[in-house]
Amino acid sequence: MRISRRNFIKASAAAGAIAAVGCGVSGNALAPAKGEKKIGEAPGKWISTSCQGCTTWDPIQIFVQDGRAVKVRGNPNSKSNHGTCCPRAHLTLQQVYDPDRVKVPMKRTNPKKGRGVDPQFVPISWDEALNTIADKMMELRNNGEAHKYMLNRGRYTHMNVLIYDAMTKIYGSPNNISHSSICAEAEKSGSFFTEGLWDYRDYDMVNTKFMLIWGLDPLSSNRQVPYTIKMFGDILDRAKVVVVDPKMNASSAKAHDWLPVIPGEDGALAVAMAHVILTEGLWYKEFVGDFSDGVNRFKMGETVAEDTFKEIQTNGVVKWWNIELKDKTPEWAEKLCGVPASKIYQTARDMAKAAPNVAVWLGPGAAMHVRGTYSAMSVHALSGLMGSSDNIGGSLAGMKVLGNGLQKLDGYLDETAKKKNKKIDQRGTLAFPAMASGKPGSGVITNNLPDAIMAKKPYDIKMGLGYMNNFPFSGTGAQRWEKMFAENEIFYVHLTTHASELTMFADIVLPAAQTTTEKWAYLKNKGGQFGYSTILQPVIKPVWDVKADETEIPFLLAKKFAERGFTNLLDFYMNEFKDVETGKAPADEKEFTVNAVKYYTQPAWANADPAQGDVIGSWEKFKEVGVWNSASYKFKGRWGKYKTVTQKFEFYSETLKKALNEHAANNKVDVDKVLEVCNYEARGEKAFVPHYESPFRYGSMEEYPFTFVDHKSRLNKEGRSANCTWYMEFKKVDAGDASWEDVLKMNPADAQKLGIADGGMAKISSVSGTFLTKVRYWEGIRPGTVAKAYGQGHWAYGKVASKKFGKEAYTFNNNELIPADYDRLTGATARNGGLCGVKIEKA
Structure with missing residues (x-):
């Protein structure tokens, strides 16, 4: 009997026989339990929270019946999205109830690392997991090597300051490394170096x-x-x-x-x-x-x-x-x-x-x-x-969003934390100006980590902790990330909802709360001429034994550090996060989390001035309405x-000129040398004006005559939705794409010259490798170019997303095809601009 991938997955989901790493679960989590009424037939309540499907972070509401999240809509109290939401928000329901989620802490028992290598994870208790992490971190610190620990942040909420900033800095490492340059930053340079807006x-x-x-x-x-x-x-x-x-x-x-x-x-x-x-x-x-x-x-x-x-x-x-x-x-x-x-x-x-x-x-x-x-x-x-x-x-630009910032850390920094060590990503070196907001060395060069770590420049890394990230999948030249983890002894901790490619290289895996439905946090942004602060709150009880990555886990680690004689981090959390209404210090990680959210959002929900925005009046009311809206935008204010x-x-x-001159002086060269090393064509005065530069391309036109275009799907919920059957079923909503497929879109005239049929298989090659792909005719692609949506090609992300979990993908990951390079003035990963030349052959 032959069975298609589509029908196999549907059958598997219906039967509920999907296993997570180390643990299994049965039953369809979205179906009503025996004897219960169907969605809409029982009383329920709309609860405010936020979507993290993109960096808009839209205020939304989730309808909860009998303790289950069953429906999603935009928050009608939002002046930015006016009660609307896009398809990503609805995928939340499948994400939170996905039986492939990581359910308990786990540790690796196989020391060997690599693609296709079974980590042989075994379940452990939270106490064992936290003790192991604390022991490793304190060993580094006591050996004078705190700087050889790195914190890798993927998507985040504005509670990230507690783990990304406070924990990393008080511990004593400069290496809080954000994901941001993998997916953005270069476009900010367009507005910054013309009008001073790094945003x-x-x-x-x-x-x-x-x-x-x-x-x-x-x-x-x-x-x-x-x-x-x-x-x-x-x-x-x-x-x-x-x-x-x-x-x-x-x-x-x-x-x-x-x-x-x-x-x-x-x-x-x-x-x-x-x-x-x-x-x-x-x-x-x-x-x-x-x-x-x-x-x-x-x-x-x-x-x-x-x-x-x-x-x-x-x-x-x-x-x-x-x-x-x-x-x-x-x-x-x-x-x-x-x-x-x-x-x-x-x-x-x-x-x-x-x-x-x-x-x-x-x-x-x-x-x-x-x-x-x-x-x-x-x-x-x-x-x-x-x-x-x-x-x-x-x-x-945007209106001011009321809120408190991170408290001063100076009083909690000891001699170890005050040491000045360079960051591992090589920002500020001659080849990486990374001039966020016009300051040399202030940007992040996330995708350079594998090269810097393997070269041990400026030093080696011995331990890392990452959350809401999957760099071996999301970074171009993805093979470098796998090589780095396989060939370097880095003790890595992954906080995640789903086991992914990065998880397979981890030593400790911690199950994280699903952001939209299971944890407390807040987000702030702008849209539709308004700024806003929007709440995240648990709309249901956590489905599994999970904890909030940015708040609960650092608090629990702080307690473990204190048990080992290092109290500074716990002192910061206890002293600075008393309840703003009662003055009570947090008794545990859950009270700490709520206290922190209340503190950072208080200026918004306690605002009494209508000229600045909504007058909500209380924390309880803020939880109910879910969003604080600023006053409307003031045109020409800048x-x-x-x-x-x-x-x-x-x-x-003059802004770019000042920044380039500063970077050149820091590296004892002139601006022309900076541009030469960083692979720009401009010299002299041209460096300081918007101008045309020819595309930099990997692969000659003779050998690689097509240009590969990487684009984003409207169903990519921050790249974390590929294990949802809804994602696969509705993939056709993207122009030129097909449900339950990951197709290379090709102009029919180009494909027919090569003898490739619509729906036929082809080999696609770049300087990075050769892969098999299914071709779909699409008149909406410029001849000479081919396109594929980012998001599929997982070899480790659940039974829907991967063909053989931990070993084999259904298709290829775009980032294995695209070579690693950068817009070095910002540190942004280059993935567009004619970068990736490819050769297409009939398979």
Whole structure:
């Protein structure tokens, strides 16, 4: 008898015969128990909490009946998502009741590590697990090697300060390493080095008259997805929408125009649009300024005297023209980016007609390149020309969200904790400026950890603790992570809801509470012209023997440290987290957790000033409503006060110039040398303006003639939903994809030339390796490019996601195909921009 993967998984789920690592469970967790009423037939209650399906962190509510979570909706009290949520939020129900979850603490009994190697985990008690971890950590500390411990943070809540910051620093390690540069950071450089905003942007969808979506699909991924879904129909009626992306996505399928740019050539397209805007006198003069005599001197190929132009809210528009733009015509760009010159002219002109009500929505596809900082700056600079930065209908920063910050740690740091040790990720070295917020060495270079640790530069690492992370799957050049763990003696602790690839290299595994449904925390963000603070709270009793990763576990470790003579961390937790209402010190980890959430959110729920936002009145009311909303956005509040060196929107970036000069001085070289080592093309003054840099590519066009495009699914709930049957069943909601498959989308003309049928198998090869894949014809992919959604290819993530748990995947992980490299100015992992050349062959 033959049985398909789809039917096998459905049968397995129905039977409930799915085993987790070390433990099994039977029964369908979502079905009503015997004798109970069906969903909707019994009384229930909507309980407020938050989704972590993307970094919007939407306020949601979950309907609970008989102690079970049965339904999800957006929180109607939210002014940012207006009671809406996207498909990711609904996957929460399958995630929390997934029988493949880790259920009890476990320890490794097989010292050998590697893919396909059985860790031979055995269940242990929480006490044994915590004692083992505390012993290892205190041994390092007592040996003067506290800095050889690292904390690896994946997705997080704002309670992360208790484990990521406080615990790591008080213990004495500099190595609190975030995941953030794996999935972002480069796009922040576009707004920071032009307008001083090191952050994601909000967009005024209510008033925009032209939306230019660049390198993302806001209906599926990135940020503010629920609100965008709600607003998109109205936007299409009111505004012109143009999408720049090499593949057709949900947004471009609905948009008025789609510009299928050649991957990596975003900068060429952007500077050509800027050229049109300036030569045709279309810039927004109330923001940028004008020539003193009103005569436009921006003529193709001609240099302009700087003293003839009087700027208002901007800096260096004439320098930018002279250094970069004067020769960058649409005809020049067409040959590089593949977008017809006529379309470039039309888009620039239509956008200018709508100014300043223009939303230039910059996404990672236009930024996470090896030379991505300059692509990001080039795209975001269009917001400056349109006068749409911080303006009605344009791109926005965010309103202040009331809350307390992390308390001062100075009084809890002993001599070990005060030692100055370099971070393990090599930030601040010549090859890794990592200039978050313009400060050299302040960014994170997460995906460089395997190389740095294997090279033992600046030193070796002996112990790590990671939570909500799975770097051997999520980092490009994923094979390096496996090699690092297999060949280096790193005692690793993994706090996780599900056993994953990283878990298989761990020595201790701790079952973590599922964020949305089982733990206390809070999150803060912005969207729809409002800032917000949103609560996470247990809507059900924990399904298994789990603990909250960011609060309960560090508190329990602090107690273990104290038993071993190191009391500083426990002193901090006990002294600083008394109940803000009663003054009572926490009696245990659960009281500590609630006290901490109350402390950090108190300024919001206790706010009495309507001018700052909601007046909620009490902690109990905050738990009920679930979200505090700020006052609405104040347009033009940053005009003249941008956090740049000039306090203006910088086309000539004095802010980037200062940062690069500082990094060069730190490393005793000049700026040109920095750019050379970091693999940028700019030299001299070009380094300080948005400009075109050619794509950096692995694999020659002769040997690897296609370009691989990695994109995100609207069902990737922070990459943790692949073990959900709902994810597999509804995968077809992504344009060009298929249910229960992980397909390589290929233009039919390309596939047919190679003799590959629709649904046929092919070999795909990059400089990193060769893999088998199923091909699906998709007219919505630019010829010469192929695309596959990130999220599948697990060899360890449950019975739905992996073919043979711990050993074999159904398909390949995109990050095994994509080589590891970086936009080094920010430290961001490069995964777009024409980086990955591939060869396709019929299998």
